[in-house]
Amino acid sequence: MPKRRASGAKRVALLHALAHIELNAIDLAWDIIARFTNEALPHAFYEDWVTVADEEAKHHGLLAERLASLGAAYGDLPAHDGLWQAAEATAHDLLARLAVVPLVLEARGLDVTPAMIAKCESAGETHNAEVLRVIYEDEIGHVAIGKRWFDFLCQRRGLEPVATWQTQVRCHFKGIVKPPFNTNARDAAGFPSSYYEGLSVP
Numbered sequence: 001m002p003k004r005r006a007s008g009a010k011r012v013a014l015l016h017a018l019a020h021i022e023l024n025a026i027d028l029a030w031d032i033i034a035r036f037t038n039e040a041l042p043h044a045f046y047e048d049w050v051t052v053a054d055e056e057a058k059h060h061g062l063l064a065e066r067l068a069s070l071g072a073a074y075g076d077l078p079a080h081d082g083l084w085q086a087a088e089a090t091a092h093d094l095l096a097r098l099a100v101v102p103l104v105l106e107a108r109g110l111d112v113t114p115a116m117i118a119k120c121e122s123a124g125e126t127h128n129a130e131v132l133r134v135i136y137e138d139e140i141g142h143v144a145i146g147k148r149w150f151d152f153l154c155q156r157r158g159l160e161p162v163a164t165w166q167t168q169v170r171c172h173f174k175g176i177v178k179p180p181f182n183t184n185a186r187d188a189a190g191f192p193s194s195y196y197e198g199l200s201v202p
């Protein structure tokens with residue numbers, strides 16, 4: 001019994017941490033829409049990020065349901081503000097925001113989610129695995145949207161995208177971009193290894 005309770009608490013902690021990330025992701029999607037009014041951006045930019053905001057809200061809702069099924073709720077546990085720190089560090093420039101939030105943080109989500117899905121499956125947590133799979137598929141789209149608009153801005157500013165991304169990440173991201181990378185998912189998002197492999201070498 002105690003063992004079972006401990007693993008339940010562990011699962012609540014994981015779902016709670018993910019629900020917190022998704023709540024921040026909702027705010028970040030609306031922030032990218034509202035903040036960078038100095039850039040003249042096409043309608044499609046706003047449509048893309050409204051789609052992201054909508055999907056992040058769906059993700060938060062799905063995780064909240066999973067927490068409820070375990071007798072827990074979002075807000076029960078403390079949460080870190082790493083994502084919001086990244087938002088603040090990149091609030092000065094849309095190029096920096098796109099380099100760090102979708103192309104470092106959301107791309108990192110693609111790297112780590114398959115192992116989480118596998119763990120849930122092997123523990124017989126079918127519903128949790130299903131929710132994570134929905135999130136994983138949608139997040140490939142979010143990385144793709146980030147990359148599309150990063151490329152758009154590089155082209156507009158006459159910048160070479162690979163070197164520009166690496167410089168932006170070195171300047172505005174405090175953590176390390178580290179392997180193992182999920183190159184299949186990153187490729188599916190149109191984010192090739194030529195960007196991040198050079199950066200991860202010490």
Ligand SMILES: [Fe+2]
Nearest residue numbers: 022025056059
């Ligand atoms: Fe999400």
Ligand SMILES: [Fe+2]
Nearest residue numbers: 025106139142
């Ligand atoms: Fe996302």
